[in-house]
Amino acid sequence: MGKNILNLIILCCLILGGMSNAYALEQGKSAARQIVDQFQDELIDVMKNGKKLGYSGRYDKLKDSVTNSHDLSKIARIVVGKEWEKLTETQQQQLVDVFSRLSIASYAHNFKDYSGETFTFDTEEATTRGGVVIHSHLTIPDDKPVKFDYMLKEKGDSWRIINIIANGVSDLALKRSEYTTILQREGFDALIAKINEKIDNYSKQ
Amino acid sequence: MNESHKNSLHIQANQILLCLMLGFVIGISGCATASKESTAINKDDPYENFNRKVYGFNDKVDGYVAKPVADTYKQVTPDFVETGVSNFFNNLKSINVVLNDILQAKFEQSGLDTSRFLMNSTLGMAGLFDVAKSVGLEQNDEDFEQTLAVWGVPQGSYLVIPFLGPVTSRGIPGAVFDAAANPATYVSPVVPIQALSLINTRANAEGALKFIDEASLDPYVFTRESFLQWRNHLATDGKSETSSDLTDDIDAELLDDNQATDKKADSNLGGVIGAKVPSPDKNRASSASTGNKNTLQILPPDENGADKNPTGAAPKPLGVSK
Numbered sequence: 001m002g003k004n005i006l007n008l009i010i011l012c013c014l015i016l017g018g019m020s021n022a023y024a025l026e027q028g029k030s031a032a033r034q035i036v037d038q039f040q041d042e043l044i045d046v047m048k049n050g051k052k053l054g055y056s057g058r059y060d061k062l063k064d065s066v067t068n069s070h071d072l073s074k075i076a077r078i079v080v081g082k083e084w085e086k087l088t089e090t091q092q093q094q095l096v097d098v099f100s101r102l103s104i105a106s107y108a109h110n111f112k113d114y115s116g117e118t119f120t121f122d123t124e125e126a127t128t129r130g131g132v133v134i135h136s137h138l139t140i141p142d143d144k145p146v147k148f149d150y151m152l153k154e155k156g157d158s159w160r161i162i163n164i165i166a167n168g169v170s171d172l173a174l175k176r177s178e179y180t181t182i183l184q185r186e187g188f189d190a191l192i193a194k195i196n197e198k199i200d201n202y203s204k205q
Numbered sequence: 206m207n208e209s210h211k212n213s214l215h216i217q218a219n220q221i222l223l224c225l226m227l228g229f230v231i232g233i234s235g236c237a238t239a240s241k242e243s244t245a246i247n248k249d250d251p252y253e254n255f256n257r258k259v260y261g262f263n264d265k266v267d268g269y270v271a272k273p274v275a276d277t278y279k280q281v282t283p284d285f286v287e288t289g290v291s292n293f294f295n296n297l298k299s300i301n302v303v304l305n306d307i308l309q310a311k312f313e314q315s316g317l318d319t320s321r322f323l324m325n326s327t328l329g330m331a332g333l334f335d336v337a338k339s340v341g342l343e344q345n346d347e348d349f350e351q352t353l354a355v356w357g358v359p360q361g362s363y364l365v366i367p368f369l370g371p372v373t374s375r376g377i378p379g380a381v382f383d384a385a386a387n388p389a390t391y392v393s394p395v396v397p398i399q400a401l402s403l404i405n406t407r408a409n410a411e412g413a414l415k416f417i418d419e420a421s422l423d424p425y426v427f428t429r430e431s432f433l434q435w436r437n438h439l440a441t442d443g444k445s446e447t448s449s450d451l452t453d454d455i456d457a458e459l460l461d462d463n464q465a466t467d468k469k470a471d472s473n474l475g476g477v478i479g480a481k482v483p484s485p486d487k488n489r490a491s492s493a494s495t496g497n498k499n500t501l502q503i504l505p506p507d508e509n510g511a512d513k514n515p516t517g518a519a520p521k522p523l524g525v526s527k
Binding site for chain 1: 419427429431437439
């Protein structure tokens with residue numbers, strides 16, 4: 001009898017444990033989706049007010065949106081691939097700094113006006129190594145929709161966007177090819193100079 | 206929007222310059238060992254040094270010839286005529302799409318594409334109006350290179366062809382087949398029709414090329430990567446993307462991450478948040494209508510036909526020193 005009760009307790013613990021695990025997983029997934037949803041909402045909001053805000057207004061608004069939803073330091077590290085290890089600490093910091101500014105600037109430059117675009121969530125899937133991919137698409141009036149797949153990784157108790165794949169073109173892969181090529185062909189200073197030039201151009205247009 | 210018809214134009218141009226192309230390909234194989242040596246970083250691009258030269262050449266041709274002509278065309282042609290021209294060439298390409306649907310055993314899709322072609326050729330006044338789109342029949346993008354991919358032919362090396370732009374070795378027989386199957390190749394008078402199709406293609410690619418100008422640090426690599434990824438996306442009908450090797454690569458790199466790096470990088474973000482905000486923009490009025498096509502941070506150039514540009518229109522780097 002006592003043994004049966006013990007078994008029952010163990011069973012309950014297992015079930016509860018399993019449930020809480022499942023619950024945690026569910027929480028984790030929806031947390032990832034929340035990050036993407038919120039970022040897309042903020043982006044659309046900035047587009048709607050794009051003209052009024054002007055470039056610097058959009059930059060200010062998106063600074064928090066982008067840094068809170070993207071893991072910019074990790075992205076900066078991935079886009080230089082193995083070259084990262086060859087950089088000094090100062091260079092690594094400099095890279096993360098200018099890369100983050102470039103990311104925000106390119107959003108501020110490109111998402112500047114609104115003509116009825118909407119983001120729609122499609123599906124969510126877990127990757128083999130603990131990441132999450134949020135599949136969504138951007139509907140553009142009178143144009144083909146653009147697929148946006150966001151790859152997220154857990155960071156602390158939240159999730160951060162690591163990569164965006166638009167219509168099958170991976171932003172991370174694209175940037176990694178560019179950045180590693182420039183580092184190998186022209187060196188670190190040239191890379192930083194080019195990034196700064198892009199930021200400048202974005203701010204002027 | 207118009208990538209499929211641009212593709213057809215790209216293909217026609219390929220046929221016109223077929224001899225030239227083949228000549229160059231043979232030439233390229235000849236100098237392969239010479240150009241491989243130092244900086245072949247990407248395995249898909251063993252002839253990078255050579256390709257970069259051609260890319261630079263195409264860029265100049267574009268800047269001096271193709272872009273001015275296309276700009277003038279856009280200025281003097283009313284919008285509805287431009288759209289009509291685009292639709293016309295696009296509709297002729299539908300025959301290719303149907304053929305390749307069948308070759309890839311996509312029978313249901315071939316039925317839809319056939320209705321699309323018939324509807325636009327009749328109600329759409331020989332293709333000048335895209336009636337099918339307004340009833341929800343979107344054009345599929347199929348070509349013989351994709352068919353070869355479906356049949357298991359490997360992609361081969363990335364090549365930049367003079368005047369024509371990027372292609373893979375698999376794309377060359379693909380282009381020949383598509384050109385042969387496209388009525389636009391035979392429409393008389395051939396030369397003006399081909400010229401119009403080239404100009405039309407360059408004009409349509411403007412948005413994408415401008416985007417590459419703005420976004421790329423190394424326009425050559427940017428064009429190559431987005432071209433290869435986009436072609437792969439088309440060939441696999443979008444099924445390859447997130448399950449791809451890249452995700453695993455990234456995962457592996459993330460696992461390699463050590464905490465120290467993370468912490469250090471995190472502390473940098475404080476600096477980023479406090480970073481100096483670049484100066485305000487001047488809000489160019491011209492961006493209003495095209496802005497949204499260019500809004501996509503990572504829109505593949507092909508979306509606007511950049512990589513299928515028969516003029517070989519390479520983006521001009523914005524003051525990027527080489």
